[in-house]
Amino acid sequence: MRALWMPPVPQDHVAYEKCKKFLKYLHSTWFDGPYKDIWNKWGLVDLRTTNIAEAYHNRLNVVFGKDHPDMRSLIEKLKYIDFEAMRTLQWISDHPNEEKHLRKRDRDRREKIETSMKRFGEQYQLRGVTRAELEGYCKYMSRYVSGKTI
Template identity: 30%
Template sequence: CESYAKCFNILKTECFKLNLCCSPEYIFADFELSNHLGALKVLLKDVFSIWGKHGGVTFKIWDYRDQTEIGLFLKNIFGLPLLNQEDVENCIIEDFISIMPKHEKLNEFMDYIIENYIDSGAKFPISMWAEMNSSSERTTNVCESFHSKYNSLFYTHHPDIYTFLEILKKIQIDTKIAIRTATQTTKKPKGSTCKKITYIEDNIKQFKNNKISRFDFVKRMAFKHQPI
């Protein structure tokens, strides 16, 4: 928590030097509690977490891609983040628990999900990860891309300080160019992303108009919201 808090404080200080206000409306982060606590301590903002890939790791007991009864059951859980927050708990109890295959490990898994993501005192409460919208900002791909590029610039696990500083300078230059380009141009989403957004928006409309049930909506969203 303290390490993240220090990073956010440095960010605020640097923004202040540039006469900028570091006050994001939302902060998107992975499911790392110390990250959330650091952001809340310094920035005092809502932190919205990414469910997809974290959920994929959680499901390692079974392969959710299996076309088995348990595999299909697990796959549907990926649709929960697209529900309205007030619908999530009822969906778990009324839709999932009622059809859950009988298996001791699956019982333990669902207890874990409820304790950590559903209950009022959960580490990652529903308000942190559920929202009914078609936003494509539900992955940590940008962060992972940055880390991949950053790591590729080092040829040893323990570079000397001069090499390390030169790489940081290069990263800083590339970042400034990317920020400047982003403010001057509007990046259009890829065709596949546009189709996914349209699909989600269409199903949200059907659900709100009572043309499909809550569980049908979740199953359809799960189809489009699975980790790779």
């Protein structure tokens, strides 16, 4: 996608330099920098940190049940949730070969994601992909992320 590499405006446009600066930040921080492994899940099948983050966020919503808890309750519950999360991460680290038990629909979903990523990756390596093919792939994969079709 060209807009991720070059500002999507002409060089004489007032926003060109700001876009260029933002793209430089985007690449140095998110694409090639310290955070690239947080969001880039290409080729990962098993442990996906975004799943853990989503579970943590869901846990926050369940435990608090409201938007603005009092400070004492907030701190106590955050400490407990953090303890649970650290314990889970430690268990995963201590048992790398232990398979997580998934529902059949989640196993099927995971297999479809893996198959789709592999097929698209092979196509990309073999002959490249067109913009339309990339867009189609992203729309197809979005149903696995959101549960909805675009």
